[in-house]
Amino acid sequence: MALLFSLAATAALAADVEVRDAWVRGTVTGQQATGAFLEITSKSGAALVGATSPAAAISEIHEMKMDGGVMKMRAVARLELPAGQPVQLAPGGYHVMLMKLKQPLKKGDSVPLTLHIEGPDKTMQAVEVQAAVRDLTASGSSASEHGKH
Numbered sequence: 001m002a003l004l005f006s007l008a009a010t011a012a013l014a015a016d017v018e019v020r021d022a023w024v025r026g027t028v029t030g031q032q033a034t035g036a037f038l039e040i041t042s043k044s045g046a047a048l049v050g051a052t053s054p055a056a057a058i059s060e061i062h063e064m065k066m067d068g069g070v071m072k073m074r075a076v077a078r079l080e081l082p083a084g085q086p087v088q089l090a091p092g093g094y095h096v097m098l099m100k101l102k103q104p105l106k107k108g109d110s111v112p113l114t115l116h117i118e119g120p121d122k123t124m125q126a127v128e129v130q131a132a133v134r135d136l137t138a139s140g141s142s143a144s145e146h147g148k149h
Contacts, residue, residue: 048078
């Protein structure tokens with residue numbers, strides 16, 4: 001009975017989290033790190049507490065922010081996902097840092113990401129995402145990248 005309840009809770013949490021527009025910035029040969037970006041929304045409130053990818057030996061949630069006039073980047077243990085509010089992981093802000101890349105990432109490739117989500121009841125869930133690899137110079141959503149005519 002407990003297993004059945006656990007499976008139902010897991011399915012409910014997975015349905016609670018929506019991920020949109022997941023992408024990774026492409027790399028060049030020898031480059032060991034890049035960022036993954038996306039929009040994530042939790043209907044009932046949750047927290048992003050980690051990420052993994054077979055493309056990288058290390059994956060961390062990072063925050064970039066100005067500190068005394070200097071842009072600084074640091075790992076964070078969790079990123080709160082307030083109920084019903086989309087949270088942007090975007091260049092210059094929060095993102096998933098992929099480090100010790102196993103090979104260069106080329107535009108048009110796809111990178112699997114597993115997002116580790118903690119629900120409001122402290123249950124853990126893995127959310128699988130395929131992130132499209134964009135150009136090395138990509139800086140935002142595909143709509144803004146292709147908005148120039």
